[in-house]
Amino acid sequence: MSIGNVETDLDSPALDWTKGDRHITVVDTSNYRVVKTIDMRARLNAFGRNDLSNAVRPAVFSPDFGKLYFQVSFFNGLVEYDVATDKVTRVKTLPKNPATSDDRTTYVNDSRHHGLSMSPDGSKLCVAGTMDDYTTVVDRASLQEGPLVPASKPYWATVSGDGRDCVISESGADQITAIDFATGQKVVSVPVGDHPQRVRLAHVPAGWTSPAG
Numbered sequence: 001m002s003i004g005n006v007e008t009d010l011d012s013p014a015l016d017w018t019k020g021d022r023h024i025t026v027v028d029t030s031n032y033r034v035v036k037t038i039d040m041r042a043r044l045n046a047f048g049r050n051d052l053s054n055a056v057r058p059a060v061f062s063p064d065f066g067k068l069y070f071q072v073s074f075f076n077g078l079v080e081y082d083v084a085t086d087k088v089t090r091v092k093t094l095p096k097n098p099a100t101s102d103d104r105t106t107y108v109n110d111s112r113h114h115g116l117s118m119s120p121d122g123s124k125l126c127v128a129g130t131m132d133d134y135t136t137v138v139d140r141a142s143l144q145e146g147p148l149v150p151a152s153k154p155y156w157a158t159v160s161g162d163g164r165d166c167v168i169s170e171s172g173a174d175q176i177t178a179i180d181f182a183t184g185q186k187v188v189s190v191p192v193g194d195h196p197q198r199v200r201l202a203h204v205p206a207g208w209t210s211p212a213g
Helices: 013-019 040-046
Strands: 024-028 033-038 056-061 067-072 077-082 087-093 116-118 124-129 134-139 154-159 165-170 175-180 186-191
Touching: 040 077, 040 087, 056 116, 067 116, 124 154, 124 165, 134 154, 134 165, 134 175
Parallel strands: 116 154
Antiparallel strands: 024 033, 056 067, 067 077, 077 087, 116 124, 124 134, 154 165, 165 175, 175 186
């Protein structure tokens, strides 16, 4: 995903052209050759959403790889893209936190919502509402959001090892938080140190200990 220039304050929609080239690049992993380049600008326009940025942020495929769900700069919501037809099929706007400013220059690196994961069975999406200070689990069939779980600047989302929970980084609270995919409710928060941003899952063998020294 190429999101363009996010370090400037030229964030007005009228100055969108200053953000540079933004596209998805598909690469053959056997030879690292570019197979396809997708600019979402034309697809979003065809869906009637020329107001949305074409800078694709976090994205996740459905289990069958038929749908791609993604977030874009400055937008509190997500987009559904059908891979086979090469078309945007649905756009979901999620609630705005009244405390969030409409001043785009206050958004971190052009993010409004930044963090997206999917339950292993493909039925639920977990959305990190970064600048709106919440996380919510969205039903994939209806795109109806669940409870808005308060979170301090959540900046990433992944899936727990057992697949039951969405795990987010709360960069503003120095902790990670697990949210149950089934209920949409918070399970637990764990302090992890200063400003967690990306969350990656790792597996440590049972009985593992660090080497001496």
